[in-house]
Amino acid sequence: MNRILKSSIVVLVGFASLSASAADSKQRAALAHEAGRNALNKREVEVLRRGAGPGNGPAADAMLSALDAAGHATGAAKAKRVQAGDRVLSQGSGWALEAQGEGTRVRFHKLGFQGRGVPADQKPGLEQLQDRGEAFVKKELASVVSLGAGETLVPFKTRYLKQGMQAQGGKSTESVTAATVVFTRAIDGVPVLGEGSKAAVTFDMDGKVIGFDVDWAKLQRTGTRQVTVGSAEVGRRHGQLQALNGQSPNATLRRMECGYYDAGYLASRAGTLVQPACVYDEVEEKAGLGAGQGKFRSAKITAVPLGASFEADEALPEALQLKSVK
């Protein structure tokens, strides 16, 4: 897990080297560095708006066609297809594809995957996954992941699947069987945080794609610009939100980074704004009451609006909260 540091404005000095994890891209590590110094290195950014998706049926059709042609989803034309909740779920032999919401969230997975494992110190790093991942995104995921003017695809981080076992009375063994590279996008050089604007591609240890997870809407420019505040004001707003939410001011900060905030399909719809914000990833601990009891931990993610003047928007509930007490 990531290194841990105390949450306060004071300790944000020197935050960069502590907050970046080995799984982070250089671009993401730089974000953490900048967050501790200036919040965002741009004093003004344009507000964006999520565009409409194609609908989950058309999104599924387009993706299945691309995956079938590329040999990733054999028998796609005969796949079982159901409408479940807000998604279309298609299943073939050993794989499943789902398109959710307006078709801006699309996920594909090989079911029951159990691949060859490698020792943890031999797992592929970001630099080994990045090119293959980017090629896959730009070719096979082109029907969902499109880049508008001023937008670039940016590597964000890696994730790993580990398989372990332990005999009774024995020692545990563990190996890495899959690796995921996660991309975000940058708009005019400002990376997008939050659950939206993410494209993740998962590989087995032989380099074959075994899944992907995309939450990607087209973003439209609104012409409205927000002047951004510095780290001191962000810290003040964060403290205000902690108080409003009954959070301990002594929470441990795992990461802070600033950029655009796209809440993703779950919290958004066509027209939802994408504004600048700083994202705090914190952990609270609270001890049990009995003698010798340990502590329960709780992870909390807070998106603090970064504009000197910002819009109240349902996809950024913290903005609604701060507006309510202004």
Next chain:
Amino acid sequence: MRMTKMMMSGILAAAMVGCGGMDESQTDTELGQSEGAATVHTFGVHATDAYEANWQDALTGFQWDMTSRFINQLARTDTNKFYYNLQGKAYYWHDTGDHAVNSLEDVDLFFTTTHGGAWNDSAGNSNAVWAMWNNGSVAWSRQMRLGDELTGLSIFAQVSCDTLTTADGNVWSRWGPIFAGGLRVALGSHDLLANSSTKKPVGENFAIYLQNGYKLGDAWYWALSNPSTGDDIAVMYNGTDATDCSNRYNMTWQNFTNYARRRDGNNGYMCWWQWDDA
């Protein structure tokens, strides 16, 4: 003392109409029917979003959404036997009362959301622990044995931090007693799960994947997974040996009863799958 049932079945049935974002014009009626005359299984839920006298931090308002949507979805194909809060429940989690009607052993699948941890008990043995609502009340894994009474629990799904941690090598201390009863799989986290409103659809997602024949581990992972948050999702099985344990990843909601329980002396191996940022 038993707690008040939070959602009667009639209310539940009514709530199913219009919940979960179902588009009535679409062909969802096939959902869960693909296995032919599938066996109807049973499930129960315990949840809380707050704790007596704030002895633990409140969870931010996603628990009821998550659990009610899980029930609404899975009840389309299977039987929900109970939906309770966590008041006074340690007795019913422990072997003392887990065999009472509408307790953990009375269903095939038990789904819960509360704080979790990995603590030592007074004897110095490592336990997985879960916070109950009552001030200071905790369920301890070494006082639990699941899978050997009534229906016998098979699937123990917990949206809780830390309970499936393995890094300290104390897996057998924490989970040996529970699996000794024949539990088939534990679904949870080996570290942290973000306390976020975006967890609301997790229960519904999980139910949909169960109904559509996903492996239990896949259903859990894809229900919780999001590329941005880095949640530390984990699943754990047991088996007679390494091969048997790994093969049990193939269990689904439709076929799990085909996998014989590995109880007591047949419980020789633990195996796990963990998703991690590092």
